[in-house]
Amino acid sequence: MYFAAISVVRGFLLLALLLAWIAGNKASALLFSETEAKLNHKARKLITWAVILSISSAGVLAGMIWLMAATELVFWQDRLLIPPLLIIPILMVWMTSYPRLRRIRQATGRKTDSPLDVRLLSRASQPALVAPYQFVALGSLTGMYWTFTTTIPFDVLNETIPLVVLLIACMVLWLSHLNRSSRVSLTGTKPINRPLMRLLRRMAVLLVVLALGSIPFYSGLQASRLPETISMTAGPMDNGTGSQLAHHHHSGAVTASAEPVKEVSVDSLTGPAAGKPDVSYTLTAEKKAVKLASGRVVEAWTYNGQIPGPELRFRQGQLVEVKLINKDITEGVTLHWHGLDVPNAEDGVAGATQNAVMPGETYTYRFIAEQAGSFWYHSHQDSQEAVQKGLFGSLVVEPQEGMPQNMKDITVITHIWEGGGVAIGDQDGIQHMQIAPGTPVRLRLTNTDDWVRQSFKLLGTKFQVAAIDGTELHEPGDLTEVSLDLITGGRYDVTFIMPDSSVTLNVDQGGKLGIVMSPDGQGDLPKQMPNMPVFDPTHYGTPTSTPFDANSHFDREFTMILDNTLGFFNGKLALNYTINGKIFPDTPMFMVREGELVKTTIINRGAVEHPMHLHGHHMLVLSRNGAAVTGSPWWTDTLDTAPGEVYEVAFIADNPGLWMDHCHNLAHAAAGMTMHLMYEGITSPYTAGSATHNHPE
Ligand code: C2O
Ligand code: CU
Numbered sequence: 066m067y068f069a070a071i072s073v074v075r076g077f078l079l080l081a082l083l084l085a086w087i088a089g090n091k092a093s094a095l096l097f098s099e100t101e102a103k104l105n106h107k108a109r110k111l112i113t114w115a116v117i118l119s120i121s122s123a124g125v126l127a128g129m130i131w132l133m134a135a136t137e138l139v140f141w142q143d144r145l146l147i148p149p150l151l152i153i154p155i156l157m158v159w160m161t162s163y164p165r166l167r168r169i170r171q172a173t174g175r176k177t178d179s180p181l182d183v184r185l186l187s188r189a190s191q192p193a194l195v196a197p198y199q200f201v202a203l204g205s206l207t208g209m210y211w212t213f214t215t216t217i218p219f220d221v222l223n224e225t226i227p228l229v230v231l232l233i234a235c236m237v238l239w240l241s242h243l244n245r246s247s248r249v250s251l252t253g254t255k256p257i258n259r260p261l262m263r264l265l266r267r268m269a270v271l272l273v274v275l276a277l278g279s280i281p282f283y284s285g286l287q288a289s290r291l292p293e294t295i296s297m298t299a300g301p302m303d304n305g306t307g308s309q310l311a312h313h314h315h316s317g318a319v320t321a322s323a324e325p326v327k328e329v330s331v332d333s334l335t336g337p338a339a340g341k342p343d344v345s346y347t348l349t350a351e352k353k354a355v356k357l358a359s360g361r362v363v364e365a366w367t368y369n370g371q372i373p374g375p376e377l378r379f380r381q382g383q384l385v386e387v388k389l390i391n392k393d394i395t396e397g398v399t400l401h402w403h404g405l406d407v408p409n410a411e412d413g414v415a416g417a418t419q420n421a422v423m424p425g426e427t428y429t430y431r432f433i434a435e436q437a438g439s440f441w442y443h444s445h446q447d448s449q450e451a452v453q454k455g456l457f458g459s460l461v462v463e464p465q466e467g468m469p470q471n472m473k474d475i476t477v478i479t480h481i482w483e484g485g486g487v488a489i490g491d492q493d494g495i496q497h498m499q500i501a502p503g504t505p506v507r508l509r510l511t512n513t514d515d516w517v518r519q520s521f522k523l524l525g526t527k528f529q530v531a532a533i534d535g536t537e538l539h540e541p542g543d544l545t546e547v548s549l550d551l552i553t554g555g556r557y558d559v560t561f562i563m564p565d566s567s568v569t570l571n572v573d574q575g576g577k578l579g580i581v582m583s584p585d586g587q588g589d590l591p592k593q594m595p596n597m598p599v600f601d602p603t604h605y606g607t608p609t610s611t612p613f614d615a616n617s618h619f620d621r622e623f624t625m626i627l628d629n630t631l632g633f634f635n636g637k638l639a640l641n642y643t644i645n646g647k648i649f650p651d652t653p654m655f656m657v658r659e660g661e662l663v664k665t666t667i668i669n670r671g672a673v674e675h676p677m678h679l680h681g682h683h684m685l686v687l688s689r690n691g692a693a694v695t696g697s698p699w700w701t702d703t704l705d706t707a708p709g710e711v712y713e714v715a716f717i718a719d720n721p722g723l724w725m726d727h728c729h730n731l732a733h734a735a736a737g738m739t740m741h742l743m744y745e746g747i748t749s750p751y752t753a754g755s756a757t758h759n760h761p762e
Contacts, residue, residue: 067140067709068672070132074147075212077124078205081151084121085202088114092162092198093242096181096189096255104181104189105173108166111198115158118201122151125208136709137691139626139668143216143224147208150231154200161193183253190249192242199238207231213631215646217670218624289633293756295650297417297723297741298749303645303653305621307664326658326746331418334409334722336432342386344379348400350422350444350456351392357493361485365455366394366444372491373478373513374442374458381437381465387430389422397421397758398456400430401445403554404535404702405460406681407432409722409747414680415446415761416753417723417741422446423758437464438535439509439556441478447760449515449731453483457513462535473504473563477580478511479519479572487514487578495579499586502565506582507531509558512551515731518674518705521549522594523559525568532558533602536683539609539697548597552676554703554729557600603689606697613662613715615687620661621718625677627706627728627738628670634737641737642671642728648737649762655726655742657718664715669706675733678703679742680724684714703729723747725761735762 092111098104129148132141169188181189188194207227216223249255348368355365355372368374379385391398399421401413411432415421422428443457451457459476468474475498481487489496500506512519529541530549534556549557561568567583569590576590630643644652657663664687669675683700687693690711706712727739739762753759 066135067132067670070128070135071140071212073128074125074132074144075209077121077128078147078209078212081118081121081125082202082205082209084114085118085198085205088118089195089199089202092195095195096186096249098181098189100178100180101173101185102176102178104185105170105176108169108173108189112163112166114198115163118158118198119155122155122201122205125151125205137711139217139711140670140709143219144211146224146228147211150204150208151201154197154204157197157200162195162197165191165194181255183250186253186255187246187250190242190246190255192239192246195242196235196239200235203231203234203238213629213640215626215628215630215643215670217626217628218645220646285633286636286638290636291754292650293754294752295416295754296749296752297650298654298743298747300650300652300654300741300743301647302656302743303623304656305623305663307619307621328746328748329721329744331409331723331747331749331751336408336411336430337384338431340384342431343383345386345388346375346377347388347390348374349390349392350394350398352394355455355491357482357485357488357491359485359493361482361493363455363482363485365482366398366451367455368458372455372482373480374456376459376461376476377442378461378463379434380463380467381434384431384433389428389430391422391424391426393424394451394456395424396450396760397423397446398444398451399428399446400442401448401680402432402440402442402460403678404438404440404556404683405432405434405436405462406683406720409681409720409724412680412722412724413445414725416751416757416759417725417749417761418751420751421758421760434462436535437462438532438537439476439511439558440535441511441513441554441556443513445725445761448762449735452513452731453515455480455482459509459511461509468507469505471504473498473500473506474509475506475580476509476511477521477570478509478513480513481517487573489572489578489580493578495577495581495590497586497588498580498582500563500582500584502563502584504563505560506563506568507558507560508570509556510549510551511556512553514553517553519551519572520599521551521557521559522571522597523549523561523568524571524591524595525566526561526564528559528561530557530600530602530605531560532556533699534683534702536700538602538606538699540607541605541697544600546595546597547600549600552674552703552705552729553731554676554678555701555705602696602699603686603692603694604696608696609698611685611698612717613685615693615713615715617662617715619664619715621655621657621663623655623663623665625655625665625667625740626670627668627675627677629672639736642675642733644738644740649739652737652740654740656745657742658745659718659721661718662715663718664713667704667706667710667712667714669708669710671708674705674707674730675738676703676705676729677726678729679716679726681720681722682716682718682724682742684716687713687715718742718744721747723749727762731762 444451
């Protein structure tokens with residue numbers, strides 16, 4: 066709804082701009098009419114143009130009304146000035162241009178072939194007749210600018226500078242028409258119509274405007290260049306609102322509180338340093354050409370020479386040790402445990418919690434697996450490229466007692482391989498599995514792709530969504546013919562009891578990729594997929610108690626506004642993906658203290674989806690678009706937000722450190738859509754930026 070409405074506004078603004086541009090030129094050329102008859106004709110046409118402009122402006126207005134009716138204040142508050150920008154000039158067209166056009170028409174009613182006399186010349190060139198048409202164009206241009214630049218959170222400069230420029234442009238236009246009109250009345254002759262001269266003059270004006278504009282443009286470009294070293298602990302602080310702040314003050318240091326907070330380096334927030342690990346793995350990162358099942362070859366970046374990397378599987382409560390060796394990934398690597406809330410120093414973010422592991426280097430991670438569930442791991446150095454090329458794998462933490470003996474536990478991790486297309490792991494075709502009727506089956510669905518919303522369709526049985534993002538749901542009900550859509554980073558665990566007929570898991574529509582599970586290991590994917598609604602976690606399962614809920618008293622409340630904004634990024638003009646109007650490293654750090662209960666309202670004002678991923682914590686979803694979650698508690702670490710959506714989520718700040726919070730469309734993160742959750746008093750010896758090896762995104 067939101068996106069449709071704002072698109073209507075933008076569309077009609079563009080239309081109004083183009084049409085008003087044409088009409089403005091016609092109005093301005095009125096005095097060049099050769100005869101009275103022609104003037105009469107042109108004046109009538111201009112009246113028609115007034116109607117056309119009114120209609121397109123009404124379209125803008127209708128779009129705005131739709132937007133305001135369908136969405137909350139935060140989606141249009143800053144755009145309220147758009148309607149007056151069109152209504153005022155349109156009113157001028159009707160109140161000043163129109164009567165003058167009518168008088169011209171009356172005076173030229175006999176439609177003679179005689180040239181215009183001085184009275185007609187002066188009437189046809191009056192600024193009050195000509196300028197309003199051009200004001201419509203300027204107004205829509207300003208409106209367009211506003212719809213592409215974020216003014217939420219409110220930014221005075223962004224609101225007022227375009228207004229001031231608009232007013233000056235209108236004045237200049239008016240004065241130049243006035244000047245021309247008085248010359249005409251004085252001399253009684255029209256200026257010679259020299260289209261070439263007019264064109265040249267316009268180009269000159271344009272050049273001057275461009276030259277003037279290039280100064281702020283160029284300095285903006287320069288200022289947007291990323292610094293050579295970025296300290297992740299030095300960003301702008303957002304202390305949120307909420308009860309904690311009543312007695313907190315700005316102190317300028319990394320603590321926002323009056324009470325002193327002990328300084329703690331991320332380096333000290335490790336897992337158990339001593340003790341023999343219960344499980345240990347060695348992952349060696351290397352570049353390698355790897356064959357998919359179909360024989361297609363992928364030039365991959367691998368862990369242990371395979372894509373995806375080996376599945377890591379251990380049990381809740383175990384002490385895990387993973388040794389990472391970088392053989393030849395010149396860009397560097399790390400290991401991040403997506404969704405597993407490990408101590409901060411083990412989180413694997415280059416430039417924040419460690420240095421990127423360069424070729425020939427090793428790094429050892431040690432942590433106790435506190436949660437059971439489905440997770441995945443990936444490099445968090447150059448993560449967009451690293452994940453794309455294969456530096457990831459699935460990670461399963463079984464409950465202490467292990468999975469049921471006879472259960473069939475299947476990991477389904479989808480990825481689009483460069484040069485190989487979409488696949489489940491390295492299987493880019495149809496897999497067959499022989500499963501005896503009555504066997505409990507668990508499918509662990511994970512999507513790892515940037516930009517892709519992967520649809521998984523399970524046919525042939527009723528099933529349950531047992532877990533989301535590694536957390537079990539409470540009393541999940543039976544589902545059939547529901548599409549399970551995952552954005553990048555998210556996980557659904559699906560369970561069912563194997564029937565005595567075949568069950569298919571279908572990825573994509575075409576019957577080409579998926580898993581056939583059947584008692585005899587035979588069968589095919591259906592060629593045609595029924596139309597299915599998309600699984601909605603907000604009303605699924607039944608409620609059960611949670612450590613807090615929507616009525617709890619929150620120590621901190623934050624607002625996270627996602628948007629697209631025309632602006633600069635690292636020395637280039639770009640359509641940026643912004644958080645609270647900013648891109649990294651200017652995005653805020655949400656400041657918290659250990660033990661606080663934190664609520665965040667996530668609002669997507671942009672044009673595309675953003676799966677927001679918070680490291681080190683699981684968020685309880687409280688509401689979506691104002692409607693409370695009524696089913697099972699829904700805990701998430703990667704929350705997809707579509708344009709126009711508003712989510713309220715909350716978590717307990719129980720894992721001190723410096724935690725990334727970013728869009729898991731990693732291309733967006735790499736373009737600056739990243740920020741972090743910051744515990745007061747945390748310091749980090751690591752830096753990112755072009756002068757370092759560390760490029761977390
Ligand atoms: Cu899966 Cu910060 O990432
Ligand atoms: Cu995004």
